Amino acid sequence: MPGKNAASTRFSGLDELNAENVGGLRVEFTFSTGVLRGHEAAPIVQGDTLYLVTPYPNHVYALDLGKPGAPQKWRYDPKPVAAAQGIACCDVVNRGLTIAGNNIYFTTLDGQTISLDAATGKERWRKQLGNINTGETITMAPFVADGKVLVGNSGGEYGVRGWLIALDAGTGNESWRAYNTGPDSDVLIGPRFAPFYQSDRGKDLGMRTWPPEAWKIGGGTMWGWISYDPDLHLIYHGTANPGPWNSEQRPGDNKWTGGIFARDLATGEARWFYQTVPHDLYDYDAINEIVLLDMPLNGQLRKVLVRPERNGYMYIIDRMSGEVLAADAYSNVNSITSVDLKTGQPTYNPDKKPQLGKVVRDICPASPGAKDWNPSAYSPMTGLLYVPHLNLCMSWESVEANYIAGTPYVGANVVMHAGPGGNRGELLAWDVAQRKPAWTIKEDLPLWSGALATAGNLVFYGTLDGVFKAVDATTGELKWQFHTGSGIVGQPITYRGPDGHQYVAVLAGVGGWSGAIVAGDLDARDPTTAAGIANAVADLPKRTAKGGTLYVFSLPH
Amino acid sequence: MCFRCRTRSGATACGSGFGLTVLMVLLLAACHRENRKFEAPPGSDLAPTQVALNSLVAGQSSAQFREQQRHEYEDSAYHLSEGKRLFSYFNCTGCHAHGGGGSGPALMDDRWIYGGEIDQIYLTIVQGRPNGMPAFGGKIPSQQVWQLAAYVRSLGGYGPKAARPSRDDHLQIPAEQGKQDEPLRTAPAQTD
Numbered sequence: 188m189p190g191k192n193a194a195s196t197r198f199s200g201l202d203e204l205n206a207e208n209v210g211g212l213r214v215e216f217t218f219s220t221g222v223l224r225g226h227e228a229a230p231i232v233q234g235d236t237l238y239l240v241t242p243y244p245n246h247v248y249a250l251d252l253g254k255p256g257a258p259q260k261w262r263y264d265p266k267p268v269a270a271a272q273g274i275a276c277c278d279v280v281n282r283g284l285t286i287a288g289n290n291i292y293f294t295t296l297d298g299q300t301i302s303l304d305a306a307t308g309k310e311r312w313r314k315q316l317g318n319i320n321t322g323e324t325i326t327m328a329p330f331v332a333d334g335k336v337l338v339g340n341s342g343g344e345y346g347v348r349g350w351l352i353a354l355d356a357g358t359g360n361e362s363w364r365a366y367n368t369g370p371d372s373d374v375l376i377g378p379r380f381a382p383f384y385q386s387d388r389g390k391d392l393g394m395r396t397w398p399p400e401a402w403k404i405g406g407g408t409m410w411g412w413i414s415y416d417p418d419l420h421l422i423y424h425g426t427a428n429p430g431p432w433n434s435e436q437r438p439g440d441n442k443w444t445g446g447i448f449a450r451d452l453a454t455g456e457a458r459w460f461y462q463t464v465p466h467d468l469y470d471y472d473a474i475n476e477i478v479l480l481d482m483p484l485n486g487q488l489r490k491v492l493v494r495p496e497r498n499g500y501m502y503i504i505d506r507m508s509g510e511v512l513a514a515d516a517y518s519n520v521n522s523i524t525s526v527d528l529k530t531g532q533p534t535y536n537p538d539k540k541p542q543l544g545k546v547v548r549d550i551c552p553a554s555p556g557a558k559d560w561n562p563s564a565y566s567p568m569t570g571l572l573y574v575p576h577l578n579l580c581m582s583w584e585s586v587e588a589n590y591i592a593g594t595p596y597v598g599a600n601v602v603m604h605a606g607p608g609g610n611r612g613e614l615l616a617w618d619v620a621q622r623k624p625a626w627t628i629k630e631d632l633p634l635w636s637g638a639l640a641t642a643g644n645l646v647f648y649g650t651l652d653g654v655f656k657a658v659d660a661t662t663g664e665l666k667w668q669f670h671t672g673s674g675i676v677g678q679p680i681t682y683r684g685p686d687g688h689q690y691v692a693v694l695a696g697v698g699g700w701s702g703a704i705v706a707g708d709l710d711a712r713d714p715t716t717a718a719g720i721a722n723a724v725a726d727l728p729k730r731t732a733k734g735g736t737l738y739v740f741s742l743p744h
Numbered sequence: 745m746c747f748r749c750r751t752r753s754g755a756t757a758c759g760s761g762f763g764l765t766v767l768m769v770l771l772l773a774a775c776h777r778e779n780r781k782f783e784a785p786p787g788s789d790l791a792p793t794q795v796a797l798n799s800l801v802a803g804q805s806s807a808q809f810r811e812q813q814r815h816e817y818e819d820s821a822y823h824l825s826e827g828k829r830l831f832s833y834f835n836c837t838g839c840h841a842h843g844g845g846g847s848g849p850a851l852m853d854d855r856w857i858y859g860g861e862i863d864q865i866y867l868t869i870v871q872g873r874p875n876g877m878p879a880f881g882g883k884i885p886s887q888q889v890w891q892l893a894a895y896v897r898s899l900g901g902y903g904p905k906a907a908r909p910s911r912d913d914h915l916q917i918p919a920e921q922g923k924q925d926e927p928l929r930t931a932p933a934q935t936d
Binding site for chain 2: 269270271272273274275276277278344546582584586588589591593594595596597600602604703707708709710711712713714715716717718721722
């Protein structure tokens with residue numbers, strides 16, 4: 188699975204590569220995907236085969252690692268509907284496939300979940316879950332545990348209603364479906380729901396914290412990451428931004444958007460919820476990765492989850508109760524001045540509150556957050572969480588949004604620019620126990636790739652202009668880099684090959700929201716292009732070009 | 745200058761008060777921008793067969809209708825400013841931003857995937873296009889589609905400059921912003 192394990196640490200125990208020898212890494216083989224959009228997926232290796240899924244048109248490839256040059260074993264084309272491209276807010280990405288047993292699970296942009304036989308590439312089942320005519324797409328990597336395949340929808344910018352669906356891994360039949368807005372019965376809130384904070388208690392808050400009917404088109408999608416604690420039988424997933432972005436059109440807390448749910452994997456029942464951004468003002472989706480750790484805190488061993496949140500705060504939450512144990516700003520934040528641990532409530536800065544028809548300037552972080560979807564890695568050797576993130580601020584003008592099914596439902600004009608210091612990205616090594624940075628690496632461009640940590644005490648990540656890097660996990664010192672053919676927005680992995688040696692793999696291929704200016708041939712003379720992010724990366728078309736390629740590296744042997 | 749000649753019947757009244765022929769000609773050209781008709785002319789709903797998507801046409805193509813619609817809509821400040829308003833109202837900005845594009849292609853550049861003539865853009869809006877452009881046919885009155893099509897062309901600098909609506913510059917980022925060296929205050933650590 189893309190998260191490496193159910194705790195989503197993205198830490199590999201392989202240690203053949205280390206700070207001393209990583210400088211000798213060289214390309215073992217490459218593979219062109221033939222797709223020119225943003226490649227956000229993690230390749231997955233099982234046995235002697237490497238599997239990958241491309242952005243739309245969502246081709247799946249199996250490459251034979253047992254043979255020189257890793258020739259193709261099979262290819263599967265799901266033929267998704269082309270019209271789905273028109274309702275993909277942030278490029279036509281796919282965040283990866285998942286393998287459980289001998290089966291592959293992946294999603295298509297037009298709202299399907301498909302299972303394949305890993306050995307042959309033959310289709311086992313396919314299910315249509317999303318409807319493009321209501322604005323629904325699917326971009327996430329399915330999460331698979333205990334015979335269930337979990338998939339949520341994308342489309343928070345199109346007036347969809349967010350959900351998470353559990354399918355039976357064997358048949359594809361729906362086990363349960365939980366909406367993230369609406370009446371308790373739809374949200375799967377029942378007698379076992381026990382949120383820690385008062386603000387999340389009450390009947391049908393998913394309706395009553397909205398203007399009438401607004402919850403039906405209120406977003407709260409689930410396109411990010413899920414973690415699972417097999418001892419507690421609980422999954423943890425976020426919920427994305429409420430819609431429209433114009434917050435004056437949806438007075439109220441807009442539950443259950445912008446927060447984290449703990450649910451029973453077997454039944455989907457909600458056990459607790461915590462809202463990081465009640466009545467979100469800035470498109471701060473709460474769907475980032477959730478890293479499960481057992482760590483001593485104030486002298487007590489606690490089962491916690493760590494969430495580098497889009498709103499710029501690093502949350503440590505008791506994963507049994509939903510109590511927020513810590514919330515510390517890890518980036519430049521002026522939109523939320525603090526988080527009250529007694530009530531769980533963030534304090535929004537009144538100077539930065541959007542108002543209809545007014546341009547509010549210099550809001551930090553910008554709408555992709557201090558960090559977007561691209562996942563962190565945690566090394567138990569260093570106790571550091573390696574967080575690839577952004578340093579962008581924005582001007583925001585709320586305007587009236589009109590709901591027309593199948594078209595955008597946004598209501599804001601946004602223009603982004605580099606945050607303080609001028610570096611648009613950063614790799615942050617966050618000391619989870621000390622709750623402060625150990626070191627940082629300033630990156631000129633927004634950092635949109637995932638991170639990988641290894642037992643060789645290395646951290647791998649890639650930049651938007653295509654430089655793949657290995658740094659020392661303790662010091663952050665650059666140990667090796669390689670210029671790939673296109674910007675990296677994918678998730679690096681490492682694996683032991685059939686020959687017993689360690690390999691590192693990453694998909695290059697610029698795109699995603701931050702790289703859309705290149706992938707979509709956009710024009711930055713309009714500062715609102717790509718919801719305003721193109722203005723912050725207007726130099727990108729001169730620094731990288733389109734094209735999806737898998738790169739696999741190893742030491743000479 | 746056109747406050748002198750704002751008439752429904754055209755620009756024929758412009759000459760009064762000016763003796764110079766050269767000036768009169770200039771004014772005549774500029775005054776088309778104030779022409780307006782409040783209803784779509786009969787027959788302006790396009791049958792798809794009338795418009796070719798590309799410039800290679802078997803048999804002869806008729807350019808007369810295209811010219812007529814361009815004159816009607818692209819020369820008119822009223823139609824273009826209505827097109828600009830509708831461009832936001834019908835959520836075009838959600839995909840195409842204000843011309844630079846997003847999930848949809850940029851419209852202010854010089855590349856046209858499905859044709860950049862006003863009748864081609866009209867049909868693209870009405871029919872939709874296979875790679876994601878929704879079909880708005882039956883949802884938008886035909887005159888408003890023509891207004892949108894004319895505005896889309898104006899984004900790329902097509903049509904007479906005198907009629908084009910002004911650019912929105914209020915969102916532009918001042919040059920000094922984002923260049924400060926001092927990091928922002930980050931919130932102090934919370935304790936539990």
